[in-house]
Amino acid sequence: MQLVIMSAVAFLTTFAYFATERRLHHFEILAAWLTAIIINSPAYSFFAVNHHWVSVPRIGEIAAARLIYTQWLFPLYVTWTVGRMTALRRPLAKLAFFLAADAAMIGLGWGLHLSGIVQFKPAAWPYYAILKTIVLLSSAGAALGIRYLMRKDGIPDAAFHRPE
Amino acid sequence: MLRSIGPNDWFNVIVLVIEYVLFFFLPPRIPKSVAALVMLIGLALPLVWDHSLGTPPIDLYDTNVYPELTFADVLTWAMYPPLAYFFAYLYDKLRIRGLAIPAYLLVWAVAGTAFEAAAASFGVFDYKGWSLRYSFLVYLAVLSVTAYLFVRLMASFHRARKASFRP
Numbered sequence: 001m002q003l004v005i006m007s008a009v010a011f012l013t014t015f016a017y018f019a020t021e022r023r024l025h026h027f028e029i030l031a032a033w034l035t036a037i038i039i040n041s042p043a044y045s046f047f048a049v050n051h052h053w054v055s056v057p058r059i060g061e062i063a064a065a066r067l068i069y070t071q072w073l074f075p076l077y078v079t080w081t082v083g084r085m086t087a088l089r090r091p092l093a094k095l096a097f098f099l100a101a102d103a104a105m106i107g108l109g110w111g112l113h114l115s116g117i118v119q120f121k122p123a124a125w126p127y128y129a130i131l132k133t134i135v136l137l138s139s140a141g142a143a144l145g146i147r148y149l150m151r152k153d154g155i156p157d158a159a160f161h162r163p164e
Numbered sequence: 165m166l167r168s169i170g171p172n173d174w175f176n177v178i179v180l181v182i183e184y185v186l187f188f189f190l191p192p193r194i195p196k197s198v199a200a201l202v203m204l205i206g207l208a209l210p211l212v213w214d215h216s217l218g219t220p221p222i223d224l225y226d227t228n229v230y231p232e233l234t235f236a237d238v239l240t241w242a243m244y245p246p247l248a249y250f251f252a253y254l255y256d257k258l259r260i261r262g263l264a265i266p267a268y269l270l271v272w273a274v275a276g277t278a279f280e281a282a283a284a285s286f287g288v289f290d291y292k293g294w295s296l297r298y299s300f301l302v303y304l305a306v307l308s309v310t311a312y313l314f315v316r317l318m319a320s321f322h323r324a325r326k327a328s329f330r331p
Contacts, residue, residue: 030201035204041215056220056221145200154328
């Protein structure tokens with residue numbers, strides 16, 4: 001059941017994202033997305049293998065549900081957050097949105113725990129919160145970095161904002 | 165925890181030095197933004213595989229002798245982005261088109277599998293239910309995705325550049 005729910009959520013969320021995203025250039029989307037994967041994937045191994053803070057039941061369906069979440073839904077969520085954050089002008093609004101998005105990511109982790117997809121040990125939660133903050137900041141940094149490189153390559157700022 | 169330096173570490177270091185020397189001495193050809201994205205793709209796709217198939221509950225292989233993450237794993241990951249860059253660089257330089265595309269992918273998949281066999285013989289990979297035959301298929305899939313994204317990124321880049329020069 002977890003796999004069905006996770007697949008349906010992934011499909012609908014992906015559709016919703018690409019139907020509405022107007023804030024980031026696709027170079028920035030790719031940079032933010034890949035950075036989320038690059039940081040999150042090894043961190044899972046660090047949590048699961050080095051410290052045994054998280055475990056996934058040895059059931060194929062649940063393992064697949066976790067993979068859909070970590071390799072697709074989570075980077076999608078991070079990329080969506082980076083796009084929304086970029087669109088905000090005031091620094092305080094950015095900060096408030098960042099904190100809310102960060103808290104929501106921890107909430108998603110809690111949801112995974114409750115649904116039995118991943119089992120977290122209590123010691124994992126502080127590190128999990130720090131990890132999600134690092135992922136979000138790094139993805140935002142990657143999107144900014146790629147925008148900088150595009151400017152250096154001679155692509156003007158107008159290319160970054162697709163019309164609403 | 166400190167661990168003694170093994171053959172896998174030497175393999176990682178020597179390959180890294182060769183790759184990055186070549187990377188910095190190659191004349192620039194690909195736009196910086198596209199090159200950065202290709203290198204990110206080259207790092208992200210293997211990490212997806214390594215941390216999906218190489219960790220519990222699937223756990224088909226270990227990297228760098230130990231099941232835990234170690235600094236040697238970071239060295240192994242650092243090998244991937246320049247390889248993706250070389251793949252895209254030659255794809256662009258050799259003007260790969262049409263039927264040359266599957267041939268180019270096949271050559272790189274065979275080379276990748278041979279490279280992995282060498283790495284495995286030095287202890288960089290330790291299979292526990294995995295086989296080089298599967299790696300070959302994974303390389304074909306990953307390289308195809310990389311080639312597709314590279315072509316799309318270059319086309320998009322040239323469109324944006326062209327638009328910026330319009331009066």
